[in-house]
Amino acid sequence: MDRDTAFRAFVDAHQRPLTRLAYLLTGEVHLAEDLLQSVFVRMIGRWSRLGHVGDLDAYARKMMVNQYLSWRRRRSSHEVPSAEPPDRAYVSDDSAVLRIVLRQALMRLTPKQRAVLVLRFYEDRTECEVADLLGCSVGTVKSQAHHALARLRTLAPELGPRLPVLDDPAHSEGARR
Structure with missing residues (x-):
């Protein structure tokens, strides 16, 4: 199989889940598409x-998280903080509204906290896998997850009962695999 055919097969097999990961990291469709495209461009250049x-797949995910964190570091120097957070819309038990509230709250976390939560709970990866993908220790993953969930509970109290409790055995390494 030649290089182009092999790469095309990889893209066909992994584009959808990688797009979903990119969207969850960036929170914007266009940024997610840009992030995915930049990862694919870098991968095809190194394909041989x-x-x-x-x-x-894990290699592409690690590239994506690293690229996303790199973009956020560069972009953060141009952001201007606001003195007052935006008003929140009325929240009901409607799952679509809760998804919007969760997305808005996720966008207010640090990029690393967001990456930890997305990889850990959305992609259902173990703490060790997340640590490997992010290039940090398991302890860092645990503390980032703890602080991120606490921040989510503060930003969106209506999500509180739906957020994972880290002391819960269902979220420990042993119960997961």
Whole structure:
């Protein structure tokens, strides 16, 4: 299989879940598309040297998280903080409204906290997998998740009962795998 065919097969197989990850990280469709495209461009440039990589999906996810965090670091120097947060819309038990509230609250977390929550709870990865993808320790993943969930509970109290409790055995490493 030639390089282009192999890469096209990879993109066909992984584009949808990678797009979903990019959207959850960025919170915007267009930024997610840009992020995914930049990862694919970087991957095709290295494709001939990626033969030794055992899990190309994990490699692409790690590239995506790193690229996203890099973008956020560069972009954050141009952001101007606001003295008052925007008003919140009325929230009911409607799941669509709760998804919007969750998305808005996620966008107010630090990029690393958002990445930890998305990888840990949305993608259902273990703490070890998240640590490996982010290039940090398991302790850092645990503390980032703890602080991020506390911040979500503050930003969107209506989500509180639906957010994971980290002391819950269902979210421990042993119960997951």
